Amino acid sequence: MLAVLGTGVQARSHARAICRVRPVREIRVAGRDAAKAAALAEELSARFEGEVRAVSGYAEALDGADIAAATTHAVEPVVRRPWLTPGVHITSVGYNPAGREVDDATVAEALVCVESRRAALAPFPAGSNDLLMPIRDGLITADHVHAELGELVAGSRPGRTAPDQITLYKSVGVAAQDAAATALVVAAARERSVGEEITLG
Incomplete structure (x- = not known):
């Protein structure tokens, strides 16, 4: 089961991407605006064979979730440790x-991965408050960040080591990685003769 927290562009793209690479049978959508959550659930239902529904809150969305995509502009945490099932992966x-x-509590207990330690741990406002705040408060140290994406892909750092381990991928966005991913997509599209060439400007 996939919990989608948030109702914007990132929520849509994460739901679609996760369903392409994982056998998701159910999606629950939660957001600050119930009407937007319902609209997103309806939109995703048209593309997804399993059950999709909007729920009343983040705790309900996360109850029993195997994967959670947090895509909000939240001030207060929308992912809280008591709401999580053992083995959940959070993006x-x-x-x-x-x-x-x-x-x-979630950050402290989770196996934490990032795109780049340097970017995620950069001083406010560039880095991730999700990591910087517990470091500031002495709950974790910078060494709590287990791996960067590149280390996981290269196999130089292990991923999950137990089925009930909570994993957290905290993204802050790294432009160089975005550009590299885009180049791979464009190259694959050209190789398959799909897509449409457009001129910008």
Whole structure:
């Protein structure tokens, strides 16, 4: 089961991407605006064979979830440790300079991965409050960040080591990685003769 927290562009793209690579049978959508959550659930239902429904809150969305995509502009955490099932994977991409998406207990317990330690741990406002706040408060140290994406892909750092381990991917966005991914997509499209060439400007 996939919990989608948030109702914007990132919520849509994460739901679609996760369903392409994981056998998701159910999606629950939660957001600050119930009407937007219902609209997103309806939109996703048209593309997804399993059950999709909007729920009343983040705790309900996360109850029993195997995967959670947090895509909010939250000030107070929308991912809280008591709401999580053992073994859940959380992808957190939201940002608000005044707050955070993930609570201290989840960060402290989770196997934490990032695109780049340097980017995620950069001083406010560039880095991730989800990591910087518990470091500031002495709950974790910078060494709590287990791996960067590149280390996981290369196999130089292990991923999950137990089925009930909570994993957290905290994204802050790294432009160089975005550009590299885009180049791979464009190359694959050209190789398959799909897509449409457009001129910008």
